[in-house]
Each structure stands twice: as structure tokens, then as C-alpha cells.
Amino acid sequence: MNDELCRSKVDLIIEKEQTEMTQNMNSIMAHHIIGYPTLEKSYEVVQTYIDSGIEILELQIPFSHPTADGITLTEANQQAVENGISLENCFEFYEEIKRYAPDTPIIAMSYLNRLFSYGIEAFCDKLSTSGVNQIIVPDLPFDSPVAEQINKHQAVQLVPVIAPNLNDERLSAMLNLQPDYIYMMSGFNTTGQQFELHPNAQKIIDAIRERTNAKIGIGFGISRGEQVKAVNEIADFAIIGSTLKIAIDENKIKSKLDQLLLNS
């Protein structure tokens, strides 16, 4: 599998330039749960994302009780846990994907207890040696004692997940951490529900833009091309999870990606 995954950097760059030239594409961060539906298939799916022109990857470590995910991703998490996906499998996955596409940024995603049980510092060390320097932890407030342990780590940065009810004080506290990426929930939903961009979203984005160059992604409930386009107009990228999971189940991943990526 390793050999297959390794392609030359030159090939990749040429391919990327070609796609950029021929089409005007949406920026997307594609979410995938490592080990769903199987570990083998996960490699295949994520490579398809990369080859189709996905800009950023959000690769989630499966958890038995994903408290902030909707029913679609909860099922996928549980399937992956049942498949026996270990943390070691996940770190290896990061390494392999990094080798396949060194220029595609990877953001790890995990619920807190998986980091905690491994040891926060050891986890961050391992993550960064696997080639990943960003992590989303949905149940970890960015200013809690455990978050401070991550923030202190030289090579790993916490990607804050914020919602349209973020007040000015919390916004400032968050920006003081100087994140490179910010994940914004489209509204008050869990993943996979109806998409609706909350009226406060624009205000918060403007406030962030005024003070940093952090890349802002918007996610939760995005399933159609128009929505991706709308999000691309106000943020740096759209985050897509549940819809892609459903596309995997229906074996329609390529056509779904085309729909979402084409900015026409």
C-alpha cells in the first residue's frame, strides 16, 4: 500500500495546477472518520478527495460516544470503533496520507477522552511526528486547563470551534491564542442537520478578519453546491462531513464531489 500511496510531488503539483487552470473550484475541507466503513476503504476515499481537488482534510479519530456529532456521523464513529480502529491506526493513517499528498493540510479531529487517555503531551508529540500540526477537539473549551497543555505544545495547535453565539469577550480570548484555523458552526445544530447560516455569522467573521489572517471554515449541515458557494463567499472554506459519509454509503462519492467542488 505504501508504494501505491507515494506519488511524486511534481506529479501532484502539475495536477493541481491543471485543475486550478481549467476550473474555478470551491474551497472545501472534507471530513472523514478514519476506519469508516473500513480502514482500507478510508485510504481509498481520502485519496479520492485529494485527487478531486479538496483543499483541506479533517480526519477524525473514531470515538464510541461522539457527543457533538449528528446521527449520521455517530453511526460512522461507532462502525469504526467496532472495526477496532486503534490510535496507532490513526497516526499511521496521517503519515500515509501526508506521504501521498504532502501539500494538503490535514487537521486531526478527536474527542477529548481519547487524547486524555493517551496523555495530552504524548498525544501531541505523536501527532506532530505523524505530520499533523492542527487538531479540533469539539468538547474542549479553548481556555480550559487541558487546552492550555495543547496550546503550550510547540508543534500542535488547537483549532477553536466557535458558534454564532460567541460574545466579544470570548472572541478576544480565542484570538489571543493566534490560531491559524478557526472552525465556525453555521448555526445552532449538531452535524448533519439542516443548513442555515445564522445572521450573526457574518458579524463574527468580520471581527476576526479585522484582527487576524486566520483561515475560517464554516461547517454543519452543508450538503449542496449552492451552499458551498455561499459559504465560500464569506469564509475561506466550507466543511463537509455527513453528506460525504452518505455519498460513501451510496457509492456516489465522485459525483457528489463534483457537485460540491464546481463553483458555477
Place this chain on the structure above:
Amino acid sequence: MIETNTNYKTQILEAKSGYFGRFGGAYIPEVLKPNMDALSQVFFESIADKNFVNSFKKACNDFSGRPTPVTYLENLSKQIGGAKIYLKREDLNQTGAHKINHCIGQIMLAKRLGKTRIIAETGAGQHGYATASVCARFGMECTIYMGQKDYDRQRPNVFWMETLGAKVIPVQFGSQTLNDAVIAAFKDLIAHPEETHYLLGSAVGPHPYPVLNTWFQKMVSEEAKEQVFKIENKLPDYVTACVGGGSNALGIFFDFLDDESVKLVGIEAGGKGKTPGEHAAKVSYGKEGIFEGYHSYFLQAEEGNISDTHSISAGLDYCGVSPILAYLHSEGRIQFDAASDVQTLDAMKMIAKYEGIILALESSHSLAWAIEKAKGLSNEEIILVNGSGRGEKDLFITMKHLQPESLQFFMEKQISELRDE
């Protein structure tokens, strides 16, 4: 009358950050932060406000029959031939358990916050039942989340909740039990943060729930301390309670925390054995972790995944334990032990036979421990047990264990009558 050597009581009530040592905290998605902050603020304001405290007491008295008595279990104690066992009668509350205490308290906070809608999780249905009751009484819309498995096996409780006007939603993901109901309730709160109060059912979850439910339960020990002292002219030597999440345990322990002579013992569900999945004993066999918003002990599988639990009593069948109990355990202030399903059923039968009390299976865990412990003590010594609930709710489970044939006969008869109608 009472010597005070430590200051755990103030320490706990003044932990406005929500941390008890390294335990506790509020490990929640940022989107829930405003909600938890508002709840925390209104809670600390309210408990400093005499009017609120008085209305809370009045509601408990008028609606739930407080103060509940303590009963000296004289026949049982003499039968065992050791220490005197006293039972705090939380089983005599409205809806039959201590759960109503924090339900009354929380719904009053929700009113102060201007909320119009209450949501709650329930396992067996006890907490959902108490929540539906206060919602009817205080005029609030009520939605209860319940794992599909629990929904099916506790159908009589679903019926009572619906009769009280609640909407009961079966949760179809995960293992379809209590944990999944908690997660579903948090998801509802994320989707409807403005109008909703999540009435969480134990001293667990993110800050301020652990301290808030402890505060609404602490009158149990305040009453019991006075009641036992009045009869015996001394404090109990041991105080014991069953531990699911820890709300009834903190209720009966709280006022004794600074009385060093009083030993406090939490009894967990030992289930069928020590193998993972066969019990629900977090402190005894679990590991430290951070889950469902708080840092405490959890039953865990490999590498931080959460594992399944088992107990004969649905109320103890939960994977986590109050961070306040975890802290007091780490300080050496509270000891933990476990009672098995079999020991629990025996205790339940004994108290029924000798004292005429049908005790909940949850509470029968701590009674089982007390019966064993009493044997080795003198009749000068006193064990106070929290009788957290009554056992009529357990009809189908206990009958299945004790008289399976009669249960089968009854059910078949009912079904044939229904068919004939």
C-alpha cells in the same frame, strides 16, 4: 454539638470555577458556554437570595412532603445483631425518590432564567418521571430523551411521563440506553439554546450541574443529622448511599463532610462481576477520564472509548460518577465499595420482610452493605442509610427474579383479556 475539623462544605460550594481539585470543569462545545455560564450565574445568585431559598423549601414541603423522616430499622437491626441501622426516607417523596429535590430546584432556576421548555434524559424513567411531574406543576413544556432499549423495557414509566404531559423521545443511536439519552439531550440544547433548560438528573455533567444538584440535595443530610441526633444524642458512625451519578449520595453525605468522626461510604453497582460490561462501579473499577463535560472516573474500554455498563437497578446503570465524589474520594474523605445484584435482591427482601418497606433496588445496594457492616459492629454504633427511593417501580424486574412464573401467568392473562376486548 458538632465539631468541625475540615472545610469541605465551603470548599465545594465556593468552587465557582467548577473544579474540585483536578476533577470537574466544563468540557463542553463552545456553543454551550453561554448557556452554562447563565445557569451558573443564576444559581449562585439564587442560593444567596433568601426569597429563593425559602420558596425552594416551601415547594419541597408543600409538593413533596418534606421533611422526610428517618426510621430506625429496629427489627432488621436486631435480626442482624450488630449496629443500629437508620433509614432516611427519601422514598416517601413525591414520585417516590430523591430525584424530585433537584428537579424542583432546577425548574425554579429555569423560571428565573425565563426558559419555557425543559428537556431531560432518563434511564429507567425515574428522573424523567420526576421531571415530568415538576413540569406539569410549574407549567413548563417537557421533552424527555430515553434510549430505545430503556423505552421498550420501562414502558410503564413512559406511560406515566406521557400522562403527566411530557413528550418522550426514544433515542435510536448507540447502545440506546442512558448515555445516549444524555447525548441526545445535549444535542437538543445545542439546537435550542435560547428557550431550553436541560434539567440534568444527577450530580454529574459540566459545571454547574454537580454543585447545583448537590446544593438542592443537601437538605437530606441537614435533616437526617438533626433527626438522628435528636433520637440518639450522637452522630451516626457510618453514612452510606448508593452511587449512580452521585446525587443522593452527595445529598446524604454533604452535611457530614466536616464531621471527621462520621465515615462516609458510597456503594456502587457490583452487578454480576468484575469483568467490564458486568457492573457499573466507576470508582472501584473505572479509570480517570473526561467525558460528557466533566473530569472524573469513567468505565472505559481501550484507549479512551467508553464501555458498556450493567446493573440490576437501572438508576445505577451509568458510566460516570460525580466529580465531587471523585474529589472527595481522592482526598480520602469518602470510601467506596460495591454490592452485587444478588446481595442487593437479598437486602431488598429482608427490609420488606422485617420492616414493611419496599425499597428501591438502587438504595438496596447501600442497605446490603449496611447489613454486612452491621454484623461486625456493636449495638452502640449507628449506620445511616439513604433510602433514596421506593421499590414499587421495580415491580417487573424484582418479580422476574423472585417469582417468574407468577409474572408470566399475570402477563399472559392480561394479554388474553386485551385480545378478547
